[in-house]
Amino acid sequence: MPPAPELETTLRGASLRVTRPRLAVLRAVRDHPHADTDSIIGAVRADLGEGSHQAVYDVLRVLTTAGLVRRIQPSGSVARYEARVGDNHHHLVCRSCGVIADVDCAVGETPCLTAADGQGFVIDEAEVVYWGLCPDCSTTSDSGRISRG
Numbered sequence: 774m775p776p777a778p779e780l781e782t783t784l785r786g787a788s789l790r791v792t793r794p795r796l797a798v799l800r801a802v803r804d805h806p807h808a809d810t811d812s813i814i815g816a817v818r819a820d821l822g823e824g825s826h827q828a829v830y831d832v833l834r835v836l837t838t839a840g841l842v843r844r845i846q847p848s849g850s851v852a853r854y855e856a857r858v859g860d861n862h863h864h865l866v867c868r869s870c871g872v873i874a875d876v877d878c879a880v881g882e883t884p885c886l887t888a889a890d891g892q893g894f895v896i897d898e899a900e901v902v903y904w905g906l907c908p909d910c911s912t913t914s915d916s917g918r919i920s921r922g
């Protein structure tokens with residue numbers, strides 16, 4: 774599969790050298806929003822035919838530091854990665870199956886919540902996670918409870 778030109782442009786725009794592993798990881802994160810590291814490793818291996826854990830971890834760290842990838846980690850979850858960056862969107866997380874969905878920032882700019890008492894801090898971000906049950910889990914939770922017996 775030839776590397777997508779816009780992925781190369783994205784890497785160069787962040788002053789990063791274009792390498793096959795970086796292209797593969799960036800593509801994997803784009804194609805699988807909120808994927809965990811294992812899923813990304815699987816996608817990279819399917820793409821490149823190789824990809825060690827350490828190599829993928831290293832690339833994820835580089836892309837995250839460069840601001841091309843955002844790392845999120847809801848409480849109780851492993852780290853997840855997404856390529857939707859810079860728009861201060863928030864996440865809906867299902868307590869039952871752990872699925873994560875994007876939700877636009879309620880206000881549209883950071884910080885989207887005003888602290889009741891900022892205590893002199895210069896606040897530039899409010900991390901918001903909406904917890905609940907996804908549509909699938911909220912409709913099947915009754916049968917799930919029965920079959921667990």
Ligand SMILES: [Zn+2]
Pocket residue numbers: 867868869870871872906907908909910911
């Ligand atoms: Zn769910």
Ligand SMILES: [Zn+2]
Pocket residue numbers: 806807855857862863864874875
């Ligand atoms: Zn997201």
